[in-house]
Structures are given as structure tokens and as C-alpha cells.
Amino acid sequence: MFSIIHSIPLPVKGFLYALVLCLLFMxxxxxxxxxxxxxxxxxxxKIHKAPVPTMGGIVIFISMLIVAIARPSxxxxxxxxxxxxxxxxxxxxxxxDLRDLRARxxxxxxxxxxxxIVFYGIRVEGLQIIGIANFIxxxxxxxxxxxxxxxINAFNLIDGVDGLAGGLSIISLSAFSVLFYFAHxxxxxxxxxxxxxxxxxxLFFNFNPARIFMGDTGSLTIGFFLAVFTIHAIQLxxxxxxxxxxxxxxxxxxxxxxxxxxxxxxxFTTRIxxxxxxxxxxxTHIHHLMLDAGMNHKSTSLTFYGMQILILSLAVFPQSLPLxxxxxxxxxLATITFExxxxxxxxxxxxxxxxxxxxxxxxxxxxxxxIMNKPEIKLNGKSFAYLENRTAIKISSRKTxxxxxTEKLLAGTKV
Numbered sequence: 001m002f003s004i005i006h007s008i009p010l011p012v013k014g015f016l017y018a019l020v021l022c023l024l025f026m027x028x029x030x031x032x033x034x035x036x037x038x039x040x041x042x043x044x045x046k047i048h049k050a051p052v053p054t055m056g057g058i059v060i061f062i063s064m065l066i067v068a069i070a071r072p073s074x075x076x077x078x079x080x081x082x083x084x085x086x087x088x089x090x091x092x093x094x095x096x097d098l099r100d101l102r103a104r105x106x107x108x109x110x111x112x113x114x115x116x117i118v119f120y121g122i123r124v125e126g127l128q129i130i131g132i133a134n135f136i137x138x139x140x141x142x143x144x145x146x147x148x149x150x151x152i153n154a155f156n157l158i159d160g161v162d163g164l165a166g167g168l169s170i171i172s173l174s175a176f177s178v179l180f181y182f183a184h185x186x187x188x189x190x191x192x193x194x195x196x197x198x199x200x201x202x203l204f205f206n207f208n209p210a211r212i213f214m215g216d217t218g219s220l221t222i223g224f225f226l227a228v229f230t231i232h233a234i235q236l237x238x239x240x241x242x243x244x245x246x247x248x249x250x251x252x253x254x255x256x257x258x259x260x261x262x263x264x265x266x267x268f269t270t271r272i273x274x275x276x277x278x279x280x281x282x283x284t285h286i287h288h289l290m291l292d293a294g295m296n297h298k299s300t301s302l303t304f305y306g307m308q309i310l311i312l313s314l315a316v317f318p319q320s321l322p323l324x325x326x327x328x329x330x331x332x333l334a335t336i337t338f339e340x341x342x343x344x345x346x347x348x349x350x351x352x353x354x355x356x357x358x359x360x361x362x363x364x365x366x367x368x369x370x371i372m373n374k375p376e377i378k379l380n381g382k383s384f385a386y387l388e389n390r391t392a393i394k395i396s397s398r399k400t401x402x403x404x405x406t407e408k409l410l411a412g413t414k415v
Contacts, residue, residue, distance in 0.1 A: 009181065010071070010074070010186065010189075010190050011177045011178075011181055011186075011189045011190050011192075011193035012193065014067050014068075014071070014190045014191075014193045014194035014197065015174075015177070015193040015194065015196055015197035015200075016197060017067045017070070017194070017197065018063045018064050018066075018067045018193075018194040018195070018196075018197030018198040018201070019197035019198070019200050019201045020201075021062075021063040021066060021067065021198070021201070022059055022060065022063040022197070022198045022200075022201025022202055023201045023204065025059045025062065025063060026056070026059050026201060026202065026204075026205050026212070027205075029053075029055075029056070029058060029059050029212070030053050030056075030205065030211055030212050033053035033054070033055060033212070034053055038053060038054060038055060038097070038098065039051035039052060039053055039054065040052050040053075040054040040097075040213050040215065052210055052211070052212065052213055053211070053212045053213070054097050054212070054213040054214075054215035054217075055093075055094060055097045055098075055213075055214075055215045055217045055218075056202055056205065056206065056212040056213055056214045056215065056217070056218055057090070057093060057214040057215055057216070057217030057218020057219065057220075057221055057222070058094070058217055058218075059198070059201075059202065060195070060198040060199060060201075060202050060214065060218050060221070060222070061086070061090050061198070061217070061218070061221055063194075063197075063198040063201065064191075064194045064195045064197075064198045065083065067194040067197075068083065068190070068191055068194055071190060074186060074187045074190045074191070075187075076187040078120075078122065078187060078188070078232075079187045079188070079191055081116070081117065081120045081122070082117065082122070082191070082225070082228055084116075085113040085114075085116050085117050085224070085228075086113075086221050086224050086225060088109065088112070088113050089109065089110065089113055089152070089220045089221050089224050090217060090220075090221045092106060092109045092216075092220060093215060093216040093217035093218065093219070093220040093221060094217050096215075096216040096217075096220075097215040097216050097217050103277075103279040106216075106220075107149070107153075107279070110148075110149045110152050110153075110220075110224075111145060111149055113148075113224065114144070114145045114148035114149050114152075114227075115141075115145055117144075117148065117228060118140075118141050118144045118145055118148075119141075122144075122228060122231060122232060123140050123141060123143075123144035123231065124140055124143050124144045124147065124231055124234065124235070125140055125235055126140075126235075127234070127250075128238045128250070144231060147227060147230070147231065148224065148227040148228065148231070150227075150261070150264070151223055151226060151227040151230070151257055151260070151261060152220060152223040152224050152227060153223070153264060153279075154223070154257075154260040154261050154263070154264035154265075155219055155222060155223030155226060155227075155260050156216065156219040156220060156223055157260070157263065157264050157267065157285060158259070158260040158263060158264075158285070158287070159213075159214060159218075159219040160285055160287050160288065161208075161287045161291070161297050161300050161301055162206060162207060162208035162209065162210040162297040162298075162301065163203060163206050163207035163208055163210070163297065163298070163301040164287060164300065164301045164304055165214060165218075165219060165222070166199050166200075166202050166203040166206050166207075166214065167203060167207075167301055167304070167305050168259070168260070168304060168305070168308055169195075169196070169199040169222050169226070170196050170199045170200050170203065171256075171305065171308050171309060171312070172226055172256040172257070172308070173192045173193070173195050173196035173199065173225075173226070173229075174192075174193070174196045175252065175256055175312055176188075176192040176226075176229045176230075176233060176253075176256065177189045177190075177192040177193035177196060179233055179236075179240065179247065179249060179252055179253075180192060180229075180232075180233070182240050182241075182242040182247060183236045183237070183240045183249070185232070185236070188229065188232055191225075192225070192229055195222070195225055199222070202214060202218070207298070207301070208296070208297035208298045208301070209297075210297075226256070226257060227257075229253075230253045230254075230256065230257050233249050233250075233252065233253035234249060234250050234253050234254075236249040237249065238250065247316060248315070251315040251316075251318075252312070252315045252316060254315070255311045255312045255314070255315035256308075256312065258311055259304065259307060259308055259311070263285055263286045266286075267282075267284055267285055270284065287300050287304070290303065
């Protein structure tokens with residue numbers, strides 16, 4: 001038995017230890033947060049409808065930290081400086097979740113943490129993929145600081161749907177751990193695996209319906225770790241060999257941060273073009289658009305997981321592109337077909353509900369027409385917001401008052 005345990009690679013052990021610790025600690029922190037009434041309260045921009053405990057990032061970070069400290073042989077100077085800088089962002093996240101820091105203040109703290117990492121020596125020294133072996137120091141420093149700060153915010157912004165940020169973290173951190181392990185960077189392999197285990201433990205409580213959010217306590221810290229791991233990964237040898245298997249380190253690192261970075265770049269650019277602050281919150285992120293198109297939290301998160309795995313697969317197995325394209329095309333077609341069937345069914349149910357109201361309450365025809373002509377009800381292929389209320393679209397035998405109340409909720413029409 002002991003020989004089997006001893007043969008398990010250290011990163012796998014770190015993953016499992018952190019997972020167990022997170023699963024043990026999380027119920028207690030949820031109860032504590034509820035008792036202290038530290039909630040993420042809903043508003044006109046947020047998706048959740050009821051207060052949910054936040055600061056789940058506390059357990060993610062603490063679980064990972066305990067596992068990391070328990071292996072002093074892997075607490076190299078590189079790991080120590082990364083943990084110290086991450087601790088600054090961890091404390092910043094806690095304060096922000098409790099008091100709401102100004103965006104500019106958070107940005108300054110992120111720059112300080114990134115600068116500490118860069119001056120220590122973890123930076124983009126060159127990009128072999130474009131033929132530049134070494135940047136001059138000012139260019140290297142500014143590029144590295146920009147990349148770290150940008151991705152911290154990119155990951156923070158992707159945390160808008162139950163299970164989304166946690167699931168993407170698990171995929172990315174696990175892949176980084178494997179990459180570092182193949183490259184014999186065992187300290188970072190262990191650290192990223194431990195963080196992945198913590199995120200998996202958190203996901204059990206965060207997947208829809210979420211019992212807790214990671215908050216800025218988690219998203220700022222995890223975003224920082226992912227940014228640092230990316231910079232460290234692209235400075236590894238361009239091609240990493242494990243037995244007969246070859247991995248391009250830059251392609252894998254780029255694939256793992258592609259989705260959050262693309263979404264953040266698109267949103268920041270759009271806001272700047274409109275003449276507003278790049279950090280002004282809104283509902284234009286990809287996950288918001290997917291929800292507005294009729295998808296729920298689970299399907300949105302699972303779709304992102306699939307896209308992340310697909311992009312990673314293309315980076316690791318570029319020769320499999322034709323097959324993956326076919327599979328992805330089939331999945332898209334199946335999703336469109338399923339959603340179309342659902343839309344038609346709910347449309348029929350809605351019409352039946354109207355007929356029921358007309359029979360029992362004598363709702364005027366003019367009011368019915370007004371309801372049916374609302375943009376969110378028309379099947380115009382663009383707006384399916386009414387699907388968010390689809391669980392309420394049922395033919396009910398309740399009292400007349402309840403039917404009218406449901407109709408008001410669905411259509412926003414005064415009867």
C-alpha cells in the first residue's frame with residue numbers, strides 16, 4: 001500500500017491533498033459567511049437573484065497554501081516570491097469583497113504585485129516564436145507587467161456565471177502542472193496542481209446552483225497565478241519532450257489563457273471606443289450574451305469547458321484539427337437544434353397560457369396582442385430573454401390572481 005502511495009507523482013498528491021482540505025473547510029466557511037451576512041448581493045448588472053455568500057477564494061488559497069508549505073523541499077525561492085505577491089492580492093480581494101475598493105486602487109495594487117515578480121526575475125525575457133531571444137530590460141519589464149495585470153483583470157471578468165471561473169481554472173492549472181512536470185519544473189508543477197485541487201473542491205459548492213462565490217478574493221489571486229504560470233511556461237524550452245511525446249510550450253500556454261483574454265480584450269476595446277472607462281462594469285461579456293440567448297448557467301459553463309478543452313487539444317495535438325472541427329461542428333448543430341425545439345415548445349406553452357387566461361379572466365384581446373408583440377416573445381432569432389422565465393410558463397390550475405401575477409412577471413404588462 002505504501003509503495004503505491006509513494007509511486008504517485010508529487011503533483012497528483014498535491015492535487016488530492018488540496019482537494020480534500022477544500023472539501024473539509026468549505027462548509028464551515030459558508031456557514032461563517034452566512035452568519036456574518038457577507039453576501040454578494042444582486043443588482044441590475046449581476047445575474048443571481050438572491051444574496052449568495054462570497055469570499056470562497058479564502059478556502060481555495062488557504063488549502064493550496066497549506067499543501068505547498070507542507071512540502072518544504074518544493075518551496076523554492078521562485079515559489080516563495082510568487083506566494084508572497086499572491087498574498088498581497090489575496091488580502092486585497094478580501095478587503096474588496098467586504099468594502100468595495102475603487103477599480104483604480106485595485107489596479108495600482110496589481111501593478112505593485114506584478115512589478116515585484118518582474119524585478120525578482122520572472123518575466124518575459126524573449127519570444128522564440130517570433131524570433132526574439134532577448135528583449136531589452138525596459139521592454140521585458142513593461143511587457144511582463146502589462147501581461148500580468150491584463151490577465152488578472154481578464155480572469156476577474158470571466159467570473160460571472162456559476163462554475164465558470166472555477167472550471168476553467170481546473171483545466172488550465174492541471175494542464176500547466178503537466179507541462180511543468182514534463183519540463184522538470186517540479187516546484188511549479190506541484191504548486192499549480194495544488195491550486196487546481198483547491199479549485200475542484202470549490203467547484204463542488206460553486207456549480208449551479210452556487211452555494212458560494214469565489215469573489216475577488218479568489219478571482220484576483222487565481223488570475224495572478226495563471227498569469228505568472230503563463231510567463232514561466234513561455235520561457236521554457238520551445239519544445240518539451242516526454243518519452244516520444246512533444247509539446248510546444250508557447251502554444252499550450254497561449255491556449256490556456258486564450259478565452260478569458262479574448263473576452264477581456266473585446267470588452268475593453270468596445271468600452272474605449274464608446275468613450276467610457278475600460279473598467280466600467282456591464283453585461284457585454286460572452287457569458288452574458290450566452291445567457292441572454294437562452295442558455296442557463298450550467299450549459300454556459302459546460303460550453304466554455306468544452307471550448308477550453310478543444311483549444312488546448314489543438315495546441316497539444318495540432319494534427320487532429322480536421323477531426324476536432326467535425327466534432328465541434330456536430331456539437332454546434334446539435335445545440336442549435338435542441339435550443340430551437342425548446343423555443344418552439346415554450347412558445348406553444350406560452351400561447352396556451354394566454355388562452356387559459358382569456359378563458360378564465362377575460363383578459364382583453366388588445367392586452368394579449370400587446371404581450372405577444374413584445375420583442376422578447378417574438379421568435380426573431382435575436383432575443384430569447386423570455387426563456388429565463390420558462391419555468392414559469394406553464395398551464396396552471398391556480399387561482400385567477402396567480403395566473404395574472406405570472407403573466408405580469410413574464411410580459412411586464414399591467415392588466
